[in-house]
Amino acid sequence: MTGFDRRELLLTALAGSSSMLLPGCSQTNAGFTGELLSPSLDVGHRIRDGDLPEPAVTNWQESGVVIVGGGISGLAAAWRLHHAGVDNFTLLELETVIGGTSRCGQSRVSGYPWGAHYVPVPRADNRALWRLLDEMGVAAQNAQGVYSAHEHILCREPHERLFVQGHWAEGLYPHSVATDEDLRQWTSFQERIAHWIDWRDARGTPAFTIPLAGCSADEAVIGLDEVSMGDWMRREGWDSVPLFWWVDYCCRDDYGLTIEQTSAWAGLFYFASRRENSNSVSPGVLTWPEGNGRIVRHLSRVLGSRVNTGQAVLSIQQSDDQTGRVRIVVLDRETKQVRGIRAQQVIFAAPQFLARYLILNRPAGRVADSDQFQYGAWVGANVHLSDRPQEPDFPLSWDNVIHDSPSLGYVVATHQQGIDHGPTVWTWYLPLCDDQPSDARRKLLDLTWEHWAEIVITDLERAHPDARDLVTRVDVMRWGHAMIQARPGFIWSRSRQRAATAEGAIHFAGTDLSGIALMEEAFYHGIRAAEEVLTVRDALFSSFL
Amino acid sequence: MNRAPLFLFYLNVLIIATCGLIYELLAGTLASYLLGDSVTQFSLVIGIYLSALGVGAWLSSFVEEKLARCFIEIELAVALVGGTSAPLLFLAFGYIDWFRPLLYGLVFLIGVLVGLELPLLMRLLKEHVDFSDLVSRVLTFDYIGALLAALLFPILLVPHLGLVRTSLIFGIINALVGLWGTHLLRPLLSPKGLGGLRGRAMLVVGLLVTGIIKADAITTVAEENQLAGTVVHAESSPYQRIVIAENNTGIQLFLNGQLQFNSADEYRYHEALVHPAVASCRNARRILVLGGGDGLAVREILRYATVESVTLVDLDPAMTSLADRFPPLAELTGNALRDSRVTVINQDAFLWIDKDTARFDAVIIDFPDPGSYSVGKLYTSYFFSRLRQRLAPQGVVTIQCSSPLVSPKSYWCVINTLEKSGFRVRPFQATVPTFGVWGFALAAVEDLPSIPQLSPQVSQQLKFLDQRVLDDLFIMPRDLSHVETEINRLNNQVLVRYYDREWSRWQ
């Protein structure tokens, strides 16, 4: 409906080159403040640039297992070791805040996420995840042993709404602009998804399931990984604009990629992996005010002092003697002290692109494999409001999406608590879908807080003309390597599959090993890596998986 | 026509587009204000308006000659219909039974007229401008106009002018544009009848200006009509619009246009709501009231000498202090909320229920009907299971649950949800002339609550209940018998959907 105002200019600036900076739009010193944040770029860049010459380490400690990285995958690995009775491990996290891309923040009004904010209700066979939810006190088993989640963590209705043609309407498909033909294509698309939900290969393995390791490797399915979602859909005979908009939205939301950049296999995975069969109803999602930060909080509480933040791992070196000990050099960011740890095993739960810089003397093949991993950049902003905007349409929902916006809209932190009046926090997301992720990262760093705040507010003003006056604070998080990208060919590549296998005494975890950024995948790889370690250590255990 | 007037034509397009969207927004807002259920109202209004635009555009192909004149006539018609739409609808709401047809008819008519305008204007200009330029410019200004309207409406117009004035002012702007059109399009208009056209334009302007002068009177008459009485008190809180009206039956309280009580028969409702629970307690000492900010339920509770404390949790401080600003309410409640035994907490009960740790002998739930998600959450299995934590071991609850006759699914959904949440429930009903047959439930956790016995000390103070009448409340006639429903949960809120569907049948 609009096309001529500032926000459009700002957002096209984003789509264009980073040199197209926006002079004169830093007059945002209106009624709000905020901060520009990012994961520790300084340390990261210095590790990358080899700027941290390995100091002579005089202080060496011994440890059984060292876990590098305190995102969901590292925490899950630690949690698994803990439940196997292995106590002799330590988890090292670079940041002063635990949680990686699932970290959260807290204001007087509410906790809020910085990245991951929900988990779909797991399928019954995801036993490990149900076990965790049970331990968190948010799920229980019935007499037949079937798990279900407690009501207060199932996303409260109204779940989602879309701002299209000047109005908010329930759901995310833009019904108000759909013709009969659009609706026919929508139904036909849903039928195709149902086909893939029910599809089984000769061994009875489903085409799509979570964790992704359980998916069929049948040619008929993995061939879909060779084409983009857009190409595949056109090949299937669909061309409906609202349908393409909706699928594009879903791809950007889950993968940070457009419909033309996402692998068709990944696109279908999103739609078809969550239900056991096409007759079952959509199971809904689990969420907390602080998003998946709640899971992080729980795991850190269970793990206690074995979780160490502010610990930058500078290098990891396989043993070169008969002790078989891996040598890890760690910088304590507060004391600036460097120390060494000799560990029997290492679980590398940081993203693969860092393996190249952190693990010394890797075989060339392994480096080449890690180099195949590409990551997209995202911006997440937490917008603090003194009150809700006035609006007459379908009411504020958990997820609020604006049609015709490059952003993904916002989720409302107070929603799940049932706080329907007064101050709130909205988490706004923008994936930067440039063809070259490095372009996106440059943009991310070029723009100032004023720019980002203006981009966020003007985007919200599309749907809430009175938003600016209600905003008290805008904090902007720049995620340079936010998510692994499921571009065509990557998920079913040998490189991805090899990267998950152990390299000497180093085992790998991390959601990127699935080619998809999901809590469940990070969790799975954490448990899998920990159980590999348990096997090597001859521990007695029965698998959680 | 040269360049300069062309720009003026685009300005014309802009104004037409702005006015058009304003009328649509007005109709949507007014409909949700008067009829409630903003989701349905807005989607209907938008749907009808958009389709009418299409009809208008199609009709324009039948206009073959006198394009300019036709264009101006239509402009004046839009001015008149659109400009008077809000005052007309406000007034009509109190008087006529076929309000919905009128509302949607008006929206359709405005849509058709606005839909006629653009194609006509484009045809008028097509000789003078390159066609692709024309289309792009006209659409551009059309969309800018829409944006302007969308921004002006919530920020400036509604808060500062109100609906009636906004409607009239945009009508005037529209008519002035028509008048101005008689100059702009002068070369295309035959001199014959030009005077008459201008005269009509002046007349429309004059009519609408009179409307503005009388706007205040219109709004009061309208609100009063709607309320079937004279408005004696009105205020807006951050949560709702509070209006008290008076007529020869008594005073009535309206929240967001919905009748809460009529002083003539509210005692029937409140006696039925309160006494079954409080009389059930062997020793009713600590009582909790959820909702009920008017204080009428508390008045009933204070009749029991055993009661030591009453905690009332209501979202809106403007409601719980209303009696201070409107003395007749204080009189009606016997100044109940100022009693030393009463503590008022202004908080969303959904949040309070988790924070407090006290336990109560009886809980009286008097929330508004579940017409929105923010109220619907208070009737969920989650809320009821938290409620159990606030109950003393032998504690009893009564809850109002809408009309079992008008909205059986809604009523039984509350009952079924209570049962699913571990309560033993006795449904009951009372007739309150203002509302019709009204539904309640008596619930307890351990055993099914027995039918309560009124003490003579209380019974003699009541106007509606005695033991025989109380016993009868628990007889559910056949047409109010049990129906199966889904359970109302936070993650489905089926109750809001049931309620919406059932009540819209009756309106």
Ligand SMILES: Cc1cc2nc3c(=O)[nH]c(=O)nc-3n(C[C@H](O)[C@H](O)[C@H](O)COP(=O)(O)OP(=O)(O)OC[C@H]3O[C@@H](n4cnc5c(N)ncnc54)[C@H](O)[C@@H]3O)c2cc1C
């Ligand atoms: C904006 C955004 C939204 C998302 N939303 C969702 C969602 O709603 N649901 C969902 O399931 N998933 C979501 N995700 C995906 C999310 O990434 C995964 O769910 C999961 O949290 C990934 O965990 P991980 O452990 O694999 O990786 P990470 O979270 O990246 O953790 C890796 C950790 O390693 C640490 N590290 C790196 N280098 C070193 C070093 N040298 N020394 C020590 N530590 C180091 C990092 O600081 C980091 O904490 C989202 C992601 C983003 C960016």
